[in-house]
Amino acid sequence: MDLEIKGHIAIVTGAGRHIGLDIARELAREGARVAINDLFAERAEAAAAAIRREGGQAMAAPADVTDLAAVRAMVDKVVSAWGSVHIVVNNAGIPAPPAGGSEFGTRAEPVFLQSSPEEWRRYVDVNYYGMLHTSHAALPHMQKQGYGRILGIVSDAARTGGPRLAVYAGAKAAMVGFAKSIAGEYARFGITANCLSLGAFIHQDIDATWGTPEEREKRRQMFMGFYPLAKKHNRLTLGSDAAYAVAMLASRRSEWITGQIFSVSGGFCMAG
Numbered sequence: 001m002d003l004e005i006k007g008h009i010a011i012v013t014g015a016g017r018h019i020g021l022d023i024a025r026e027l028a029r030e031g032a033r034v035a036i037n038d039l040f041a042e043r044a045e046a047a048a049a050a051i052r053r054e055g056g057q058a059m060a061a062p063a064d065v066t067d068l069a070a071v072r073a074m075v076d077k078v079v080s081a082w083g084s085v086h087i088v089v090n091n092a093g094i095p096a097p098p099a100g101g102s103e104f105g106t107r108a109e110p111v112f113l114q115s116s117p118e119e120w121r122r123y124v125d126v127n128y129y130g131m132l133h134t135s136h137a138a139l140p141h142m143q144k145q146g147y148g149r150i151l152g153i154v155s156d157a158a159r160t161g162g163p164r165l166a167v168y169a170g171a172k173a174a175m176v177g178f179a180k181s182i183a184g185e186y187a188r189f190g191i192t193a194n195c196l197s198l199g200a201f202i203h204q205d206i207d208a209t210w211g212t213p214e215e216r217e218k219r220r221q222m223f224m225g226f227y228p229l230a231k232k233h234n235r236l237t238l239g240s241d242a243a244y245a246v247a248m249l250a251s252r253r254s255e256w257i258t259g260q261i262f263s264v265s266g267g268f269c270m271a272g
């Protein structure tokens, strides 16, 4: 199926590695021109270069999404180079704190009271303010052209909550509320806003903190127990799972879908 995003201009935040990079790659494969945002310029440059080597069109667009002026400058840079912006994928986020294993099993001991206001602010700044900033900078261009796709990468914790995840879950839930509201306000301009809610994606950096190979395997099996599809496929969430779903929602084909939250998490969250 032709998703009809060839030539569309996309910005993916936090796309220097992992899930964001997989999303950017997939959009580039579908023919979109992709601006790779990341806090770290060298990550953004390396990711953009990798996509260009694979035959895609990509530019590095580093900026701190918590800084509105920097985000405006980044969007201006993309628009000056390529003429507009059609798709914004708000992927930059501070990962959830690692799930705890303790005498309480998977329901680890309470941690909110030990967390600091600085930590809370960081989660809210990157996850939620990041999306406010990119939307505020990109919406005028989308409005002018009568077309736009705004996506938020969230977590099932936004709907289910989760022990140790209070602040993260709250920040992700704020993204969902924002997307639904923007979806209503800007529908008349052909702009849609949706969220993708992911299950655990255990990349090497996370896995490396899990101790010996035996401990890592035990932890992986524990996680797999949460996901109905995990045993069948012997895996957890992959970046490609997120990427395919983003490509569909970022496409012209999804013009009748807005204000929704979709779980891409092997059946972990079946909330309506």
Ligand SMILES: NC(=O)c1ccc[n+]([C@@H]2O[C@H](COP(=O)([O-])OP(=O)(O)OC[C@H]3O[C@@H](n4cnc5c(N)ncnc54)[C@H](O)[C@@H]3O)[C@@H](O)[C@H]2O)c1
Pocket (backbone or CB within 6 Å): 013, 014, 015, 016, 017, 018, 019, 020, 037, 038, 039, 040, 043, 063, 064, 065, 066, 090, 091, 092, 093, 094, 095, 096, 126, 153, 154, 155, 156, 197, 198, 199, 200, 201, 202
């Ligand atoms: N990994 C998981 O299990 C999981 C599960 C559900 C949802 N998610 C969400 O998916 C998204 C990507 O997760 P990931 O595991 O690939 O994360 P990651 O930490 O591996 O990558 C995130 C990228 O965002 C960048 N970034 C951080 N702060 C930024 C800022 N202020 N401005 C611009 N870029 C910034 C980082 O430099 C990094 O390259 C996040 O929003 C995360 O909350 C992840």
